[in-house]
Amino acid sequence: MRLIPLLYLVLTSLTVSAHPVSYKDALGIMSYNSTQMNEILLTYSLNYNYAIGHTYIREKNSEFYIPRFNWLAKRWNNEDSQGNLYLSAGSGVEKYNNTTSNVRLVEVVADWESRKYYTYLEHLYMLRDNKDNPLWQQRDDNHTKLRLGFAPFLADYNDLNIWLITQWTQHNTENIEATQFMRFYMKNVLWEVGADFNGGFAFNFMIHI
Amino acid sequence: MKRIILIIILLGTTAFAKEAKPEVKPQPPVVEAKSEAVLPQELKVGVKGMVCAFCAQGIEKNFLKQPEVSKVEVSLENKYVKLKFKEGKTLAKDKIASILKEAGYESVFGE
Numbered sequence: 001m002r003l004i005p006l007l008y009l010v011l012t013s014l015t016v017s018a019h020p021v022s023y024k025d026a027l028g029i030m031s032y033n034s035t036q037m038n039e040i041l042l043t044y045s046l047n048y049n050y051a052i053g054h055t056y057i058r059e060k061n062s063e064f065y066i067p068r069f070n071w072l073a074k075r076w077n078n079e080d081s082q083g084n085l086y087l088s089a090g091s092g093v094e095k096y097n098n099t100t101s102n103v104r105l106v107e108v109v110a111d112w113e114s115r116k117y118y119t120y121l122e123h124l125y126m127l128r129d130n131k132d133n134p135l136w137q138q139r140d141d142n143h144t145k146l147r148l149g150f151a152p153f154l155a156d157y158n159d160l161n162i163w164l165i166t167q168w169t170q171h172n173t174e175n176i177e178a179t180q181f182m183r184f185y186m187k188n189v190l191w192e193v194g195a196d197f198n199g200g201f202a203f204n205f206m207i208h209i
Numbered sequence: 210m211k212r213i214i215l216i217i218i219l220l221g222t223t224a225f226a227k228e229a230k231p232e233v234k235p236q237p238p239v240v241e242a243k244s245e246a247v248l249p250q251e252l253k254v255g256v257k258g259m260v261c262a263f264c265a266q267g268i269e270k271n272f273l274k275q276p277e278v279s280k281v282e283v284s285l286e287n288k289y290v291k292l293k294f295k296e297g298k299t300l301a302k303d304k305i306a307s308i309l310k311e312a313g314y315e316s317v318f319g320e
Contacts, residue, residue, distance in 0.1 A: 023267030023312040048313035077258025077315045079288070115260050115285060157262045157283040188266045208266065 020070035020086050020109065021051040027209040028053075034179070035200040036060075036171075043070060055090060055105070060135040064126075066092030066105055081114040094130045101129040118149035118163060138172050145169045149183065161185045167194070167202075251293045254305055255317030259288060267312045275300060275308070 020043055022028055028043040028051075037059035045051040049072045057064040068090025076083035088107040093100050104127045111120045124143040131139070149165030163183040170176045179202050181194035188209070194202035259265050265283050268290055272281045277298035282291040292300065300308075306316040 019264070023271060026267060048311060072313070075258070075313060079257060080260065082258040082260050113260055154286070155262070156285050157265055159262075161262055185263045187262060190263050208263070
């Protein structure tokens with residue numbers, strides 16, 4: 001029983017802006033963490049177009065458990081770059097104190113990357129039935145994330161890849177937050193460490209098995 | 210009369226000899242050796258969209274699942290995967306293209 005919180009701590013000390021669909025039979029573990037929230041996304045890719053998944057989010061004393069379906073709607077495979085458009089939808093529950101209420105989500109992700117540059121845009125919309133959480137009154141909930149990055153040097157497949165990424169996020173009508181990340185990846189493991197201008201931290205992690 | 214009989218015997222022998230000729234078996238070892246020599250021991254395949262090592266590991270993993278493949282080398286710089294095959298084995302281009310497609314990429318074969 002101690003294993004579950006331990007696993008949770010390991011995963012949440014890890015989180016990332018990720019491809020929600022990977023190659024056939026790939027199992028993906030992604031975790032996005034900041035001082036405000038934690039998210040874990042588990043995915044299993046049925047093929048390179050579709051994946052089933054489960055999202056766990058903890059934010060403002062609420063916890064969300066949302067099974068979801070991810071679809072790679074379009075991929076552009078170019079000579080020196082790749083672009084993707086992903087759509088996701090899910091329905092689950094929000095737990096706040098001892099109450100449980102329904103929640104639905106829709107997410108759109110668009111990314112484009114070359115070996116040198118990286119762009120990522122995500123919009124997450126959640127429709128929450130919970131009216132009780134005083135920290136989170138908004139029932140039509142919107143998260144938007146924009147990321148721009150570049151690689152200071154070109155690394156090949158077996159090398160450690162390092163990227164510098166700036167992320168801007170906005171939650172509903174709150175102020176836009178900027179976070180600077182360093183991304184590292186090698187083969188099937190990727191991790192990011194970040195800091196914002198208010199002393200907050202972020203740690204993201206992703207692995208494909 | 211003796212001459213006629215002799216001619217008939219000679220013609221008959223020739224006819225049998227002609228019939229026997231097609232039964233001469235081909236040389237299987239030579240044919241087999243030739244076909245084995247044709248199989249490439251390694252093959253480079255161009256891959257469109259392969260820009261990220263984190264994503265490309267799916268390609269490596271899928272090719273290594275194939276019993277014909279002994280080693281996979283990925284080059285992001287040169288945008289190809291090099292497949293090394295086990296002795297006497299190979300993968301058809303269609304199969305290679307299908308594996309790359311399952312990983313989400315497009316194959317490019319040289320002329």
